[in-house]
Amino acid sequence: MEIIESITIKGGIDKKGMPELLQEITVTRGEIIGIVGPTGSGKSQLISDIEQIAQKDTSTQRKILINEKVPGEAERNDPRKKMVAQLSQNMNFFADMAVFDFLSLHARCRNKTGVDIDEIIFLANQLTGEPIHKTDNLTILSGGQTRALMVADVAVISSSPIVLIDEIENAGIKKHRALELLSGQGKIILVVTHDPVLALSSDKRIIMQCGGMRDLIESTSQEKLVAQQLNRIDHEILALREKVRQGKMIEYIETELLGSCFNSACYL
Amino acid sequence: MKLTIFAGTPGAGKTAVLLHMLKTLIRQGVRPSIVKIDCLYTDDHERFSQCNIPVLLGLSKDMCPDHFSIYNTEEMISFAEKNNSDYLIVETAGLCHRCAPYTENCVGVCVTDATSGPNNPMKTGPFLSCADIVVVTKGDMISQAEREIFRERVLESNPQCKIVDANGLSGQGCAELAQLIGDNKKEVTRHEQLRHNAPFSVCTLCAGEKRVNRNFHRGLLRNMNGFQEYVGE
Numbered sequence: 001m002e003i004i005e006s007i008t009i010k011g012g013i014d015k016k017g018m019p020e021l022l023q024e025i026t027v028t029r030g031e032i033i034g035i036v037g038p039t040g041s042g043k044s045q046l047i048s049d050i051e052q053i054a055q056k057d058t059s060t061q062r063k064i065l066i067n068e069k070v071p072g073e074a075e076r077n078d079p080r081k082k083m084v085a086q087l088s089q090n091m092n093f094f095a096d097m098a099v100f101d102f103l104s105l106h107a108r109c110r111n112k113t114g115v116d117i118d119e120i121i122f123l124a125n126q127l128t129g130e131p132i133h134k135t136d137n138l139t140i141l142s143g144g145q146t147r148a149l150m151v152a153d154v155a156v157i158s159s160s161p162i163v164l165i166d167e168i169e170n171a172g173i174k175k176h177r178a179l180e181l182l183s184g185q186g187k188i189i190l191v192v193t194h195d196p197v198l199a200l201s202s203d204k205r206i207i208m209q210c211g212g213m214r215d216l217i218e219s220t221s222q223e224k225l226v227a228q229q230l231n232r233i234d235h236e237i238l239a240l241r242e243k244v245r246q247g248k249m250i251e252y253i254e255t256e257l258l259g260s261c262f263n264s265a266c267y268l
Numbered sequence: 269m270k271l272t273i274f275a276g277t278p279g280a281g282k283t284a285v286l287l288h289m290l291k292t293l294i295r296q297g298v299r300p301s302i303v304k305i306d307c308l309y310t311d312d313h314e315r316f317s318q319c320n321i322p323v324l325l326g327l328s329k330d331m332c333p334d335h336f337s338i339y340n341t342e343e344m345i346s347f348a349e350k351n352n353s354d355y356l357i358v359e360t361a362g363l364c365h366r367c368a369p370y371t372e373n374c375v376g377v378c379v380t381d382a383t384s385g386p387n388n389p390m391k392t393g394p395f396l397s398c399a400d401i402v403v404v405t406k407g408d409m410i411s412q413a414e415r416e417i418f419r420e421r422v423l424e425s426n427p428q429c430k431i432v433d434a435n436g437l438s439g440q441g442c443a444e445l446a447q448l449i450g451d452n453k454k455e456v457t458r459h460e461q462l463r464h465n466a467p468f469s470v471c472t473l474c475a476g477e478k479r480v481n482r483n484f485h486r487g488l489l490r491n492m493n494g495f496q497e498y499v500g501e
Contacts, residue, residue, distance in 0.1 A: 058440050088411055093414065094414060109417055154413075
């Protein structure tokens with residue numbers, strides 16, 4: 001497979017039919033791009049356009065180029081040649097089959113030989129609470145278990161040079177570990193997110209509005225610093241979440257992380 | 269004239285896909301006629317009429333809906349010819365997974381719902397396996413992995429078909445479908461034959477029998493254990 005150096009999004013129209021303010025964005029190998037904006041602003045549609053490598057044939061009329069060229073029909077449709085892996089927002093499976101059978105079948109569709117299915121289930125179980133068993137039927141899995149399995153499936157079976165991630169912070173799975181699994185050296189990663197930690201950690205972020213790409217912001221070094229601070233707070237909150245989940249009492253928290261905010265605002 | 273026959277399970281999105289595709293065809297200057305077949309009730313013909321094209325409605329009522337559309341094919345062709353159409357598009361009610369309404373020289377389009385699960389393409393039978401084009405709808409509701417498995421299963425059932433991923437709400441994929449239908453150069457004749465035989469429908473139920481006891485049934489009968497026999501004259 002040809003090495004993917006860049007992906008270009010040629011702007012189309014927004015929900016009102018007006019040309020998008022951003023008319024062209026190129027993302028290069030190794031970059032992580034955030035996609036942010038209010039709900040309904042077209043974030044998921046943007047990554048769906050990329051997944052399908054749209055050629056002005058979707059509602060947004062965007063055009064997607066890979067290495068500055070229009071990819072062939074097989075690269076767009078044949079899962080064996082696909083260059084894009086997508087983790088969508090779906091929280092459930094419709095397929096009425098066992099976890100093991102599903103993953104084996106998907107590996108065959110993607111022509112991945114020698115995939116260790118047990119390893120994928122093991123990875124999924126690192127992201128979720130109660131473990132998934134390989135004999136479980138897909139349709140009985142919880143939202144979080146489903147998401148965890150989808151992450152592990154995308155990371156191993158759909159492993160592709162372009163990775164699209166839609167709201168990984170959803171469903172209560174361990175998002176840092178999930179993101180780590182999905183990202184890899186030299187990949188192009190686009191992350192739809194409402195989470196400031198993820199948004200500020202990305203290299204750039206696309207701002208969406210009314211179905212169109214409005215702006216592209218490059219994260220400053222100051223922002224990266226803020227992202228690190230937020231990350232510490234985030235870990236603290238996630239640790240608390242685990243305690244709540246385990247049925248523990250929380251009657252005290254470390255105040256130094258929260259600093260003056262805790263002392264002034266929280267006692268109001 | 270080009271004959272296009274749409275078949276698919278109820279709720280798969282045949283009408284929605286067809287309405288979007290019609291807009292593309294009309295923009296290209298094509299003059300289509302539409303025939304809508306249903307069993308008991310439909311108001312879809314009114315939605316088609318809003319496109320300002322000739323629409324004929326057929327309700328099969330007591331007749332098997334596929335048999336009804338097959339039986340009335342000539343009349344539909346005459347209707348389209350009278351309206352000087354270059355495309356006749358028939359939307360069937362096709363409910364039974366055992367038959368397919370496609371004739372030799374039509375463009376057979378099967379519309380199937382990706383949320384129906386990856387075993388569905390094998391269950392769907394001849395109206396998927398004999399189609400020229402398989403339109404997969406509702407793919408946006410499932411994960412990429414399930415979409416890929418569904419696609420694989422469609423190709424296992426029908427290795428020759430073209431697959432179009434379509435969205436009946438946004439119309440995505442419907443222009444591509446119009447293009448594929450346009451690329452198919454087959455012309456309908458007055459001597460059409462079905463691509464696939466229907467079940468041997470010599471059946472007491474067809475004659476109105478309501479009693480379920482097996483003493484009351486004649487025709488080609490098949491037992492649960494697979495034993496099959498013909499009972500009758």
